Amino acid sequence: MDSALFDLPNLRHLNGLAAVVQTRHLSAAAARVGLSQPALTQAVAAIEARAGTQLFDRAGGGIAPLEPALLLAARVNGALAQLRRALEGVGARPHLAPLLSLAHLRGFIAAVDHEGLRGGARALGCSLSTVSRSCRDLEGMLGVRLLERTSAGLRPTRAANEFARLARLALVEIHQGFEDVALWRGEASGRLGIGCLPLAQGGLLPRALARFAAEYPRVSVRVVDGYYRTLAHELRHGGIDLILGALRGPDLPPDLVQERLFDDPLAVVARAGHPLAGRQGLTLGDLARHGWVMPRAGAPSRCYFERLMAQSPACALAPVETGAPSVLRGLLRASDRVALVSQSQVIEELEQGILVRLDLPLPGSARAIGIATRAGWRPGQPQARFLA
Structure with a gap:
């Protein structure tokens, strides 16, 4: 679990900041969020310290939001909307969103991610009673059942799994808000x-990352490879920002969207x-x-390969099945086998003369290559620049 997601000001204070941005008045904002004016003043000061910059102009007796306050408030409002949606999904009252405790969410999300209270406690390095108390307190506040008893112990309900996913995305959004402010600071x-x-x-x-790193040398990049289902789970839960590769058709999860970049033909290589x-x-x-190295089951090119084999x-x-690029390349270089691959997958080897394309026509083999992201995702400037 990414501990940085929970290193945030509390949600009630962040909601207060968003209210100050909207009302441009401390007393009106304090009344709206149920805080005293001195408490809200202290909360705003603490958030400014966390953001590392002044968020409001207090000259002339008023309070006017500066650009970093607008950036952060937009993310906070988006996160609270996500939390209200999460609460509605489990039958809880959506107005409770700004009252949720980060400590309770941390324990509950850990229990969901690790399939139970014991797994959550191990992941957080705390006692079982601590995670159990966080989950019970959260259930008590919301007035709904989030955990159910099974033969393997207490486990999250199906609705609770979705609640945890949306809550995590809300925290990702707030974290992005502070990164937006850091970027504004230079x-x-x-x-x-x-x-x-x-x-x-x-x-x-690799070529896209080389260009990106030259422009944003201090942005850390995490590349996760794997099967589409695994990567889609990571994307839907906020673990990654996008998926790059062959676009999906009917099996695209409903909360993901795709953008086509180009069409990539298949090729037979050796x-x-x-x-x-x-x-x-x-x-x-x-x-x-000569024998084939065939695409793994479930890969978009596997269906085309099977149609070829029928003819x-x-x-x-016997064919060797693999989805590992390094195994495919090594096997081709060490034998006379041939493989059906995406041309862009082996472009470096073709350009360097390590592999060659064989002259076999493959009509209708081109696939759409592009990017998948979460529906409604608002990238920060570095992410938007990578996508440009």
Whole structure:
């Protein structure tokens, strides 16, 4: 669990800051959020200290929000809207959103992430009673059941899992608000999380990251590779900002959106010096004598491969199935096998002459390559620049 998500001012104080931005009056904002004016004044001062800059102009007896206050308030309002949606999903009153405790959310999210109270306690390095108390207190405040007893102990309900996901996204939004302010101060720090599907691991992503790092040298980048389902889970839960790779069709989760960048054709490739290299008009029969490295089950190119095999003579060698780019490249270089791959996945090897493209027509093989993000996501400036 990312502890930075919980290193934030409390939600009630952040709600107070957003109210000051909207009303431009401390007493009106204090009345709106149920705080005394002195308490709200102290809260705003503490948030300014956390942001590292003045947020309001207090000249002339008034209080006018400066640009960093507007940046932060927009993120706070978005986060509170997310929390209200989370509360409605479990049947709780949405007006409780700014009253939620970060300590309670931390314990509950840990229990959800690690499939129970014991796993949550181990992840946080605290006692089982601490996590249990956080969950009980949260249930008591909301007036709803979040945990249910199973043969394996207390586990989150299905609705509670969604509540935890949306609560985490709300905290990610607030954290991004402080990063927006840091960038406004001239500190281009922060983080960029990228889920990378296999075909983007060749030239596409490394080249994009090299350009990005030159412009934002202090932004830390985390690249996660894996299967689409795993990366989509990370994206939906705020662990990463985007997925780069082949776009999905009907199986796209409803809360994700996609943007097409380009179309990428499939290619049959082999090692340099392969017996079929340079020959024109190859057939599936020619390839069948050398054996295939085939895409893993579930990969977008697997369906196309299976259609090819339905038209091919029997292969002399059983195919090797892999979704690992390093295994695919190593196997091709060490044997006379051939592989059906995305051209962009092996662009570096083709340009360097390590692999060669074989002359087999693949009509209708082009796939849409692009980026998937969360619906409604508002990227910070570094993330937006990477996407540009």
